[in-house]
Amino acid sequence: MKMNVGVVMVLFAMAVLAGTACAATANGPLEVAVAGNTTIEDGVYYTINGAMPTVKSTRYTAPLVLNRTLNIKYMIIRNGTVKYGIITHTPTGNITNRTYPKLIFNQTPIIELENGTYYQIGNGNITLYSGPIALTGNTILKYFKNSTNTTMMGIIKNTPAKLVxxxxxxxxxxxxxxxxxxxxxxxxxxxxxxxxxxxxxxxxYQELQATA
Structure with missing residues (x-):
């Protein structure tokens, strides 16, 4: 059976376009499926005004300086999994010449302190800071540093949460x-x-509720 040349050219063009679309998807950003048919990229989204974090909230791109009292609600999206949580930071004491901790988001929230800072997790031992501290689960971290040029002191609390x-x-x-x-x-x-x-x-409406 003979096939019209025009039909052959159309089919060939469709095949090329389909291959191009597949290549673009393979080389594009990693996406995960969420509610319904919506897809969003892996990432971290957060708010500092008490609002619920969504994919329209501020997207995390660089460490956050904890330079005041803060209530940060966050949403971490990784490989199809969505995790929620709340981080509060409370500076304590009447202190001048203060330096501040930094909050980094990865698979879990991570805190960076200045060298020479002492910290305590829960009621554990007081430890000299030597590297980034992962806030896994319900965590209360107290930190303190006092030197000639630098003083900082405060409490950081991480609370895993779920959407209800x-x-x-x-x-x-x-x-x-x-x-x-x-x-x-x-x-x-x-x-x-x-x-x-x-x-x-x-x-x-929806809100974050602390998990046990």
Missing amino acids: NRVKISKVKVKKWYRKWYRYRGKWRYRWRYYWTYRQVKQT
Whole structure:
């Protein structure tokens, strides 16, 4: 059976385009599937204003300097797995000439301190800092350094969390309209009147809840 030359050329062009698309996907950024058909790149997203972290939040690109009281909510996406957590930093003491820890995100949050800093995890031993500290699970880290030129002291807490759905029921003030009937010149007529009442409104939202 003979095939039209034009048809052959169209099929050839489609095959080339399909191969190009496959190559672009193979060489492109790693993507993971999340809710529905949405795909997003591996990465870390965080907020410092108390809002829920989403893929539209600030994307982590460089170490964060913990230079004040902070409440950081984060979302780590790696190879199809999404992890949530909350990191709080509280500087303590009335200290001047302060230097600050740095927060790094990898598979887990990591803290970098200055050389010469002492730290304590939970109620463990006080240890001289010698390298990055991974905050795995529920972790409370206290740090302190006091020297001629540098002083820093504070508490860093990491709390793993999970995403939960919540329902909030609130009351909204609304107008309730009704007909007020009256008789005029032998005929029944009405006017629209209203009174104020309350209606329940159900709202769904998401928040982070600490895991055990």
